[in-house]
Amino acid sequence: MAGDVVYADIRTPGSASRTSETRAANRRSDSQCPHWHRRTLWISGTLNIIAVLAFVGCGVWVFRSHQKSSAVECKWNNSSAGAQPAPSCPLDWQLHGRKCYYFSAKTDRKNWSTSHEDCSSRSSHLVVIEDKAELDYFTRKRVNQAWIGVFITPAGKRWTWVNGSTLNENVFRVTGAADGDWCGTAQRGSVVSSRCVNALNWICQKQAEVSSSRA
Numbered sequence: 267m268a269g270d271v272v273y274a275d276i277r278t279p280g281s282a283s284r285t286s287e288t289r290a291a292n293r294r295s296d297s298q299c300p301h302w303h304r305r306t307l308w309i310s311g312t313l314n315i316i317a318v319l320a321f322v323g324c325g326v327w328v329f330r331s332h333q334k335s336s337a338v339e340c341k342w343n344n345s346s347a348g349a350q351p352a353p354s355c356p357l358d359w360q361l362h363g364r365k366c367y368y369f370s371a372k373t374d375r376k377n378w379s380t381s382h383e384d385c386s387s388r389s390s391h392l393v394v395i396e397d398k399a400e401l402d403y404f405t406r407k408r409v410n411q412a413w414i415g416v417f418i419t420p421a422g423k424r425w426t427w428v429n430g431s432t433l434n435e436n437v438f439r440v441t442g443a444a445d446g447d448w449c450g451t452a453q454r455g456s457v458v459s460s461r462c463v464n465a466l467n468w469i470c471q472k473q474a475e476v477s478s479s480r481a
Contacts, residue, residue, distance in 0.1 A: 353474035361474055362403055367393065368470040369407070378449040381413045381468035382428065390472035391415055394427045395457070397437055404469070405455035413468035416440065416450035416457065425450065 355366035368388060370376075376384065378392075385391050392415030395401050404412075415428035425433035425440050433440065440450050442459035449462040452469065460466065 351476045353476055355474055359472075362400075364474050366390075366472050366474050368472075369409070370412070370467045370469070372467065375465040375467060376413075377465055378413050378417065378462040378468075381466075382415070384468065385470035388470055388472070390470040391428050393452075393469040393471040394429055394431075395438075395452070401438060401452070401455065401457070404452045409452045409454075409467075409469065411451050411453045411458070411460070411466055413466050414450050414452050414457065415471070417462065418444050418446075418448045418459070420446075 353361060353364055355361045359366040359368050368385070368390065370381075370384075382392050392413060394415050395404075416425050416433055417428075418424070419426050423444060425435075425444070427433065438457055440457045440459050442448070444459060447462045448459040450457050451460050451466060
């Protein structure tokens with residue numbers, strides 16, 4: 267018939283065999299990469315990813331630890347810089363709290379006025395006991411009848427300290443006589459009056475010297 271197009275499947279000799287060879291090669295390629303090999307590659311890749319993540323996490327931890335260590339060191343330096351200066355006392359004086367005390371030798375005895383003059387020559391004064399805790403300190407030091415800086419005023423007959431303040435009898439009282447020329451002594455945890463002309467030991471007091479504890 268005129269005008270009709272006729273299509274023909276033309277196969278040359280050997281084309282069929284080449285197609286068969288290509289399919290066989292593909293099958294051989296698949297057989298050369300077994301299933302366990304592909305699983306091994308997958309596991310290896312997963313482990314590599316985990317290793318990378320662990321390395322990154324370790325780096326972050328080291329960085330944060332360094333920051334924390336730096337912060338602690340900075341805080342320590344600041345606290346050291348703001349450390350309170352240490353009080354100290356001259357030779358032959360004893361430190362207690364913020365005060366320095368001088369205890370006369372056991373064989374050295376004076377009346378109250380002369381004892382007070384001796385303290386003045388040492389840039390100090392007879393001790394002013396501020397509270398019971400300070401009095402207890404002298405008890406622990408085994409002080410037995412030593413002059414302290416309290417005396418009875420002739421006019422008002424009131425116990426008065428050498429710094430001008432009045433004895434607070436709510437803290438402790440002076441036992442013994444309180445008329446005429448009487449002065450106070452520290453005696454075994456108590457304050458006891460004695461004639462000011464008596465020769466006794468004495469205790470001087472001054473403020474502790476404050477110096478920096480850092481070099």
